[in-house]
């Protein structure tokens with residue numbers, strides 16, 4: 212793993228600087244005083260103990276957070292590089308979780324670049340399992356966010372917020388005094404957490420709930436093609452899409468850091484009593500809280516084992532559960548917004564990661580050798596006017612140019628200028644019948660596991676102004692690598708939906724009508740979700 216030196220120094224400074232300051236203060240002035248605490252409730256307004264809803268929330272939160280972190284790491288392993296720039300040029304990463312430097316003497320696709328992750332860490336583990344990892348990520352985030360919303364409502368509805376939300380700036384110097392104790396390995400007098408937290412503890416909990424969690428939620432959509440290509444101001448809030456992605460990762464690191472310190476402090480400050488507080492809601496020295504807490508952790512571990520098993524042994528089932536739950540929500544929230552973001556030409560990426568296997572068939576090779584003079588795009592299926600079109604005929608149908616941001620499911624992005632024919636013109640020409648719902652794009656190229664590549668789009672998505680059949684990239688005819696003679700651009704979808712080396716288009720009624728019935732080659736073979744707005 213490589214981390215850029217300047218970035219590493221910033222991270223080290225963030226940890227080291229306060230620690231050094233704490234030691235300096237201790238050496239120069241001694242330990243600051245921290246108000247001695249009584250274990251009685253300080254005043255009648257303060258909540259006492261932890262009600263059942265809060266204890267359940269705390270457990271449910273842990274449950275889904277673990278799934279989110281494990282599936283998130285698996286998604287990262289599929290493109291194990293983090294950047295501050297949107298172009299993802301190899302060599303510009305600030306974090307590289309792979310030993311590989313991208314070779315320059317041969318084609319190195321982003322799928323070649325994905326890494327193996329142990330199934331003990333990743334969900335589901337191993338290599339290029341991003342489809343399954345995303346299903347677990349999106350399914351669990353619904354529960355995690357839902358659980359969080361219920362928590363916030365009940366927190367403010369019941370007065371429990373009083374122990375959590377700071378109401379005076381005095382908490383900052385108090386928290387610092389406590390930090391000076393911990394950092395120099397001293398224990399300050401601790402309040403009984405059943406009644407109140409110490410200042411640093413309160414600030415840590417408060418910022419985890421009201422800063423980290425919202426940041427995790429807010430940086431998610433900054434990676435969505437549908438969202439960012441509709442609302443281009445959104446990824447500019449953090450800076451760009453890759454800064455959003457990097458922050459999403461750093462928030463996860465902060466959650467992990469919190470988890471480690473939180474568990475350590477709970478253990479050092481009276482494990483038995485603390486466990487009773489949060490597990491059974493009593494303030495005494497019985498061992499029941501510990502035992503039930505351990506059982507809870509065993510259940511989390513067992514569920515994670517089950518999740519791995521299901522991802523490997525019942526991937527279709529998981530895919531279909533996600534189709535039933537995630538897809539309608541994604542569709543409702545994101546799919547109908549027409550993408551419109553454009554980038555200035557000086558932001559065109561100097562490097563654009565390639566993906567997929569170049570066609571090897573005689574048919575494509577022969578056509579390619581002759582600049583596709585004899586190429587004919589066959590459009591068939593549920594249409595009134597089946598046609599076979601030459602490239603000149605396609606070019607004559609209308610031109611649309613756009614400089615847009617490409618989002619690969621694996622995590623990289625890139626800006627390119629595309630020129631092509633609006634898909635709406637082709638649809639108008641062939642006149643789909645009233646049964647037709649989607650168009651399947653068949654490629655000359657093979658998929659990863661053999662057999663020709665294909666994918667489909669709902670007709671309404673193809674009618675967006677930014678849905679084009681592109682024949683130029685960055686003012687050059689489409690290169691062989693990037694999809695000659697024709698490739699799709701559908702800017703509210705992820706890259707895998709944008710078929711390259713298009714051979715034919717077929718209009719059908721449903722995703723069940725072709726391939727293995729999931730909507731495309733990667734949906735069939737890698738269990739990707741068909742609706743690819745995030």
Ligand SMILES: Nc1nc2c(c(=O)[nH]1)N[C@H]1C(S)=C(S)[C@@H](COP(=O)(O)O)O[C@H]1N2
Nearest residue numbers: 564565566567619654656664706707709711
């Ligand atoms: N025929 C075909 N088209 C394909 C693929 C493929 O494997 N085969 N990969 C897709 C994926 S995953 C991405 S990210 C984009 C990449 O386009 P590029 O190689 O021009 O960057 O192409 C898409 N189109």
Ligand SMILES: [Mo]
Nearest residue numbers: 619620706707
């Ligand atoms: Mo991709």
